[in-house]
Amino acid sequence: MLAVGVLITSCCTRNFAVIELLKAPIRHAGPLNGSVGAVDLPSWFPLQDAVLEAAGGVIQGKLGELPISAHKQEAGPQTVRLQIDLGQVSLPAISTGLSLTYFPWFRFLSEPLNFDAIGRVAEYVAGSFRFLLERNGTVASVEGDGDSRRVRTAAGLEIEVTGMAALRSVTLASGPMRTSIDLNTRRIEIDHRMFPAAYEAGAELLKTPDRLINVDATIDESHLYLAAAGGGANV
Numbered sequence: 001m002l003a004v005g006v007l008i009t010s011c012c013t014r015n016f017a018v019i020e021l022l023k024a025p026i027r028h029a030g031p032l033n034g035s036v037g038a039v040d041l042p043s044w045f046p047l048q049d050a051v052l053e054a055a056g057g058v059i060q061g062k063l064g065e066l067p068i069s070a071h072k073q074e075a076g077p078q079t080v081r082l083q084i085d086l087g088q089v090s091l092p093a094i095s096t097g098l099s100l101t102y103f104p105w106f107r108f109l110s111e112p113l114n115f116d117a118i119g120r121v122a123e124y125v126a127g128s129f130r131f132l133l134e135r136n137g138t139v140a141s142v143e144g145d146g147d148s149r150r151v152r153t154a155a156g157l158e159i160e161v162t163g164m165a166a167l168r169s170v171t172l173a174s175g176p177m178r179t180s181i182d183l184n185t186r187r188i189e190i191d192h193r194m195f196p197a198a199y200e201a202g203a204e205l206l207k208t209p210d211r212l213i214n215v216d217a218t219i220d221e222s223h224l225y226l227a228a229a230g231g232g233a234n235v
Contacts, residue, residue, distance in 0.1 A: 003181050004188060004190075004198060004226065006019065007019070007228070008212055008215060008226075010228070011186075011212070011213065011214040011215045011228050012213045016228070019183055019186060021102075021103075022104055022167060022183060023121070023163070023166040023167045023168075024103070024118075024121055024165065024166040025101050025103035025117045025118050026045075026102050027099055027100070027101040027118060028041050028045070029097055029098070030098060030099070031097060031098075032054060032055070032086070032097050032098045035085060035086045035087040035089075036086070037083075037086065037097075037098040038081055038082065038083050038084070039081070039084070039098065039099070039100050040079055040080070040082075041072075041079065041081075041082055041100065042079060043078045043079060043080050045080075047063055047064070047070075047072070047082065047100075048063060049062065050062070050100040050101060050102045051063070051100065051101045051103075051106060052098065052099070053098065053100075054086060054091070054097070054098035054099075055091050055098075058091065059086065059089055059091075059098075060115065061115075063100065067088055068084060068085060068088060069084075069085045070083065070084045070085070071083055084098065101115065101117075103115075105117065105121075108129075109128065109131055110124055110128050110130075110131055119164060121164055121165065121166060121167045122147065122148055122161040122163050122164050123149050123164065125161045125167060126144075126150070126151050126159070126161045127142060129161070130142050130151050138153050138157075139153065140152065144160075147162060147163060147164050148161065148162045148163075149161050155174075157172070157173075157174045158172075158173045158174070159172050159173075160173070168182070168183055168184050169182045169184070172194065174194070177191045177193045177194050178191055179191045179195060185227065185228075186227060187225070187226070187227040187228070188225070188226045188227070189223050189224075189225055190202070190223060190224040190225075191223055192223065192224065193222075198224065199223075199224045202217060202224040202226070203219055203224070205217065206218075206219055212226075214229045215227070216228075216229050
């Protein structure tokens with residue numbers, strides 16, 4: 001499971017930046033003067049995977065896929081300034097701003113195609129799960145209100161996604177089986193019936209004197225539990 005690998009790596013390095021990125025979109029905005037815009041960004045910002053929005057949504061798409069030119073220059077020790085030329089795109093007469101947004105979940109498309117996740121993270125992520133299921137031939141629907149959304153299939157699989165402002169947890173359930181990922185507490189609960197290979201790997205590890213660095217691991221008859229030691233607090 002990708003989530004297990006991310007948690008173990010983050011705990012080992014005591015760097016939880018990847019987990020934090022999964023919680024909510026990061027958006028940086030800048031002015032647009034005529035057809036030329038500029039945005040200041042942290043140097044680590046993944047430009048090619050970021051979504052550009054300009055002129056109130058007239059332009060929206062991944063920067064690396066749009067027919068525009070852009071170049072960056074250093075603006076500080078850990079900051080770059082991206083200059084964007086939109087001269088090849090038809091813009092409204094009055095266009096005052098643009099933004100770049102990065103969210104790892106944008107790699108998983110929702111339908112209809114959109115990158116609108118700010119303030120509606122749970123809805124976007126649930127829509128991505130539904131799209132993936134239907135692309136693989138499983139009919140699924142999304143329902144719920146408030147801070148959570150649930151993806152349901154006719155076969156009884158339910159995926160609950162919680163956190164509209166920032167993703168807090170994802171839970172997979174089917175009958176009595178339950179596997180969950182809690183991003184706030186950095187804890188994963190793996191049901192052995194849902195993911196037997198991961199459960200067995202954890203069981204074998206706990207039989208040896210070896211231990212994962214900075215990871216608390218426990219097991220019972222039905223679940224394997226992995227958590228950042230001390231909850232990963234103040235890291």
